[in-house]
Amino acid sequence: QFPRQCATPEALLSGECCPGVFPQLSPDASDQCGFTVGRGLCGPISVDSRPHGPQYQLDGTDDREQWPIRFFNRTCICNGRFYGSNCGSCRPGWTGDNCDQQLVAVVRRNILDLRAEERRRFIGALDLAKNTVHPDYVIATRHYNELIDQERNTTNFQNISIYDFFVWTHYYSVSKTFLGPGQGSAGGIDFSHEGPAFLTWHRYHLMQLERDIQNLLQDPSFALPYWNFAIGGNECDICTDDLVGARSNFDQNLLSPNSVFSRWQVVCEFVEDYESLGTICNNTAGNSIRRNPAGNIARPMVQRLPEPEDVVLCLEVNLFDTPPFFSDSTESFRNTIEGYSEPSGQYNPTVRSLHNLAHLFLNGTGGQTHLSPNDPIFVLLHTFTDAVFDEWLRRHNVDINQYPLEDAPIGHNRQYNMVPFWPPVSNIEMFVLATDNLGYSYDVQWPSQALSSTEIVTIAVIAALCLVAIIFAGVTCAVRRRSGKNEVLQPLLGESYPRYAEDKENTESV
Numbered sequence: 001q002f003p004r005q006c007a008t009p010e011a012l013l014s015g016e017c018c019p020g021v022f023p024q025l026s027p028d029a030s031d032q033c034g035f036t037v038g039r040g041l042c043g044p045i046s047v048d049s050r051p052h053g054p055q056y057q058l059d060g061t062d063d064r065e066q067w068p069i070r071f072f073n074r075t076c077i078c079n080g081r082f083y084g085s086n087c088g089s090c091r092p093g094w095t096g097d098n099c100d101q102q103l104v105a106v107v108r109r110n111i112l113d114l115r116a117e118e119r120r121r122f123i124g125a126l127d128l129a130k131n132t133v134h135p136d137y138v139i140a141t142r143h144y145n146e147l148i149d150q151e152r153n154t155t156n157f158q159n160i161s162i163y164d165f166f167v168w169t170h171y172y173s174v175s176k177t178f179l180g181p182g183q184g185s186a187g188g189i190d191f192s193h194e195g196p197a198f199l200t201w202h203r204y205h206l207m208q209l210e211r212d213i214q215n216l217l218q219d220p221s222f223a224l225p226y227w228n229f230a231i232g233g234n235e236c237d238i239c240t241d242d243l244v245g246a247r248s249n250f251d252q253n254l255l256s257p258n259s260v261f262s263r264w265q266v267v268c269e270f271v272e273d274y275e276s277l278g279t280i281c282n283n284t285a286g287n288s289i290r291r292n293p294a295g296n297i298a299r300p301m302v303q304r305l306p307e308p309e310d311v312v313l314c315l316e317v318n319l320f321d322t323p324p325f326f327s328d329s330t331e332s333f334r335n336t337i338e339g340y341s342e343p344s345g346q347y348n349p350t351v352r353s354l355h356n357l358a359h360l361f362l363n364g365t366g367g368q369t370h371l372s373p374n375d376p377i378f379v380l381l382h383t384f385t386d387a388v389f390d391e392w393l394r395r396h397n398v399d400i401n402q403y404p405l406e407d408a409p410i411g412h413n414r415q416y417n418m419v420p421f422w423p424p425v426s427n428i429e430m431f432v433l434a435t436d437n438l439g440y441s442y443d444v445q446w447p448s449q450a451l452s453s454t455e456i457v458t459i460a461v462i463a464a465l466c467l468v469a470i471i472f473a474g475v476t477c478a479v480r481r482r483s484g485k486n487e488v489l490q491p492l493l494g495e496s497y498p499r500y501a502e503d504k505e506n507t508e509s510v
């Protein structure tokens with residue numbers, strides 16, 4: 001959410017969050033955004049005011065509208081490839097004192113291809129992130145009008161661990177609108193699902209975690225792996241103790257004690273309490289992660305993982321998103337990979353496919369939207385979803401006009417700043433090929449392409465034409481052969497005729 005330097009009553013009341021780069025990059029403590037060293041300047045935030053869709057009708061009620069101006073209307077605007085809340089870092093994919101050296105894109109690999117040591121390192125990195133306070137960001141635990149404690153001149157922000165910050169961010173983006181004391185909360189709002197921002201939002205969410213872990217490990221080559229969940233069947237192939245944890249032998253809903261993740265405690269568990277009390281999830285640790293893959297006996301449909309063929313089909317859906325840009329959009333690539341459509345793109349209210357199916361298959365913490373990132377399998381499920389997104393962008397020649405400019409659900413328009421990321425970043429900034437623009441790429445073997453119905457018809461027509469041509473050639477040949485035989489006979493006849501004539505002459509002359 002917000003940099004620690006901005007979590008003060010003064011910063012909130014001024015509406016300005018422009019920290020300096022002192023002392024690392026500038027000797028001047030009052031040098032906001034590294035202005036004197038050419039990094040950036042403190043300027044106004046532009047927000048999208050184009051109309052949003054009809055799902056949310058409480059305009060003026062929610063702190064997250066026109067993000068982030070309820071909290072701050074000025075931020076650091078960084079020059080060139082300088083980046084970050086104080087312009088003290090570089091844009092993804094760039095490094096060096098002047099951010100002018102291009103990094104080789106880090107490669108996100110299939111977690112099953114990691115060697116034992118690489119697996120240990122990845123699991124260790126997640127565990128370290130779970131147990132290390134985020135060095136830069138703090139979270140709000142109250143809505144805006146209760147954020148400043150006037151009497152004590154303090155604010156209701158808290159420290160949180162790097163991994164729990166990742167969880168909290170997702171929770172905050174999906175939580176309902178608080179209507180006021182005693183009035184409960186209203187739905188119809190989700191800044192990260194059921195709309196075109198589903199893909200751009202989760203992309204940035206993963207990038208933020210990847211970068212936080214790179215900084216934590218001081219290793220810019222650290223890359224999140226992915227889980228290819230489109231393997232069909234009812235087995236979670238990465239639910240082993242060297243990866244995201246096997247099933248416990250003592251309780252089928254819990255993780256094996258041999259996995260470090262069995263000791264993780266979830267945050268943001270008591271969503272009904274937050275909704276009724278008007279609070280926000282805080283850093284309080286709750287129960288253990290629950291997971292029972294394929295164990296939802298009440299919903300047989302979610303007992304199997306998506307099939308490889310489903311990925312092939314969804315990559316063939318041509319349009320990025322279609323009106324109403326929601327969970328009932330049909331022939332929309334976004335709604336298909338999100339999982340509210342048939343894998344071929346046809347909207348079907350009874351279907352759960354691809355990403356949604358993978359979540360629901362987990363049947364536990366990872367299947368509940370406000371809680372799901374607490375299960376580390378979330379990271380791997382979403383890197384794969386992002387890999388499919390990147391492959392779609394590549395195959396369909398990404399063009400910004402494919403992303404809706406207006407009338408998408410609130411938070412999902414092209415220019416909307418994604419909630420609750422800081423510094424402000426809009427959806428369209430993530431609608432680009434990752435390798436060329438975002439500093440990472442994927443190593444994926446995509447299942448071979450199925451033939452589209454047009455291709456099948458074209459091939460059938462060509463095959464039929466070939467067949468006709470072959471038959472025609474055969475017939476012509478046969479006829480030629482037969483007439484060829486005649487041609488061969490003719491000279492014989494020709495030759496014999498005069499002989500016959502000669503014979504006749506001879507006969508007549510006799």
Ligand SMILES: O=C1C=c2cc(C(=O)O)[nH]c2=CC1=O
Binds near residue numbers: 339360366368
């Ligand atoms: O965490 C999530 C859980 C989900 C469940 C569904 C569903 O289709 O019912 N979708 C989900 C998305 C999530 O992100």
